[in-house]
Amino acid sequence: MTKKETIIESAIKLFSDKGFEGTSVRDIATHADVNVAMINYYFGSKDKLFESVVEYKASFLRGVFSELVNNKKLSPIEKIDFMIDQLIERKFSDAKFSHLLHRELSLELRPQLRDAISGILLKNIDPVKTIIKDGIKVGVFQPVDIELTLTTVIGTIHYLLTSDTICQKILGKKEGFSAFQNKHLKKRLSEHTKKLMRSHLLKNK
């Protein structure tokens, strides 16, 4: 790993944990074990480092749903099931970074980051829309509000992982309960969302 990458990885970790404004360049330098000046040497500024972080993450993100659209072996509802599990898996493994991006978007203090971030967050939106659209066209799905159906799936998963506090309060759990690495919760969420989508989408239940 190059020194530049070390800085980016440290920034990802610290931005995710403490937020962009809550992390100083000295924090990052210490964590990456480099001189503070190296951050400006490589990236120009703290803002530009954030942009690099977003680009770096985006480069690791491949569109997993584009090939799903033309898959002939899976039925529309099976494709939806697959999508739900993929989204849950991704969110659970990277919840803190995801919320970093959402915090940034909800503020929009750095407009130059807007498109890159929304690109990451909604990379798979078009394929999924198509899957639902096709299901309706074929007559397997009811004529639903496609965009808002999508919002429901993403919103449910996202909201549950806002914070341990929210999760505990909604689920009525004790204070020690941690959502993010909880396999049982993952399964429960998967089952709920699939069931929800089945009754919402399918004509013959």
Next chain:
Amino acid sequence: MTKKETIIESAIKLFSDKGFEGTSVRDIATHADVNVAMINYYFGSKDKLFESVVEYKASFLRGVFSELVNNKKLSPIEKIDFMIDQLIERKFSDAKFSHLLHRELSLELRPQLRDAISGILLKNIDPVKTIIKDGIKVGVFQPVDIELTLTTVIGTIHYLLTSDTICQKILGKKEGFSAFQNKHLKKRLSEHTKKLMRSHLLKNK
């Protein structure tokens, strides 16, 4: 309005627009047209001001759903409909502040704010749980995952209002589109969510 309240109202406005870290006490003082020192005089610190802001908002929030539980005139699904419209109305009129609270919770840098914030965000959670539970007991609703059903409703509404950028990208709107005061979107969201809950909850559709 007292000077103390003027400061709180300015803080609400600026924290909502620019975030807590993004707002300086001098910003607030200027906006409230008071001397900077008055903030520490009245509140002690910027952190404590944030706490006062949260308490202040909480005092204006009454539980609208508690009386709904024992309402005999409305059927369970009508109660759900009412709840959905109430939640949408509230979120649309106060989206930025709501996101301020969610940003704070997702970071948890100020633990002393945790309970007050989750209290505001999930004030109505127990009555709504009860409404669904009763609907199941009476036999009108299917046996669903109550807590996650709630998460779906709140999550859908919340996610759609994350930012104009997210909203535009999901709905496929042009760049000028603004979500927050859009009556058509409000109606569309209401219809989608109600429809979703009907097919998810009702036994006889």
Next chain:
DNA sequence: TTTTTTATTAAACATTTGTTTAGTTTTAAA
């Protein structure tokens, strides 16, 4: 009215912030 408490101010304070400089070491090219 005098005294005491409360409210208000401008200025200073101490830190922290992101950034730059000027110099040094290391690496690579000529």
Next chain:
DNA sequence: TTTAAAACTAAACAAATGTTTAATAAAAAA
């Protein structure tokens, strides 16, 4: 081996931040 570019460092810089101080004005209590 000499030279030029890149990598790296410690220190300094300037601006912004939250907070406190010391003094004054206003209000309330005695």
